[in-house]
Amino acid sequence: MVRRPLNPHTRLRLFCFPYAGGGASIFRTWSQSLPPEVDVCPVQLPGRESRLREPPFDRLLPLVRTLADVLAPYMDLPFALYGYSNGALMSFELARELRRRGMRGPVHLFVAACPAPHLPDKDPPIHALPDVELIREIRRLNGTPEEILQNEELMTLLIPLLRADSAIHETYVY
Numbered sequence: 366m367v368r369r370p371l372n373p374h375t376r377l378r379l380f381c382f383p384y385a386g387g388g389a390s391i392f393r394t395w396s397q398s399l400p401p402e403v404d405v406c407p408v409q410l411p412g413r414e415s416r417l418r419e420p421p422f423d424r425l426l427p428l429v430r431t432l433a434d435v436l437a438p439y440m441d442l443p444f445a446l447y448g449y450s451n452g453a454l455m456s457f458e459l460a461r462e463l464r465r466r467g468m469r470g471p472v473h474l475f476v477a478a479c480p481a482p483h484l485p486d487k488d489p490p491i492h493a494l495p496d497v498e499l500i501r502e503i504r505r506l507n508g509t510p511e512e513i514l515q516n517e518e519l520m521t522l523l524i525p526l527l528r529a530d531s532a533i534h535e536t537y538v539y
Contacts, residue, residue, distance in 0.1 A: 376402040378444040380436060382452030385530035386523060388414035412526045421529035425537050429458045433466060445473040451530050453479035454537060482539040492531035496524055503527060
């Protein structure tokens with residue numbers, strides 16, 4: 366999690382989970398748009414940005430269990446979860462994991478750009494494809510700028526993360 370100095374006026378913590386391949390920096394300006402009583406807490410997952418050297422998770426359950434352990438000390442105030450795309454699935458399952466453990470749950474769960482967890486995925490799985498085919502499928506999904514897809518050095522760094530994030534989504538069973 367990306368931490369800043371604690372705000373003594375905080376009344377709610379908002380834990381934010383990024384889309385597949387994304388990092389905590391996508392939430393860097395959110396605190397400017399929300400009341401000061403909301404502590405925006407972007408979650409930096411392994412394998413991205415400042416944690417690039419760490420192996421990313423490729424299965425949701427181990428990730429969610431780790432998140433519950435790591436975030437528990439910061440759940441001492443009312444909190445909400447926000448997730449976008451893959452982050453929506455993570456935040457949904459984190460709320461369920463907290464309930465299974467008998468821990469305090471979120472006062473609200475915000476999700477965006479993700480189908481309901483019980484619906485089957487209509488897209489064929491891509492996480493096990495050879496690199497060239499994986500990049501072709503990522504290009505087809507139209508969520509990654511072409512400049513990034515054409516940068517071989519950058520793609521060498523991103524492919525393991527994109528593969529792992531795809532596996533999280535594609536191996537998930539509600």
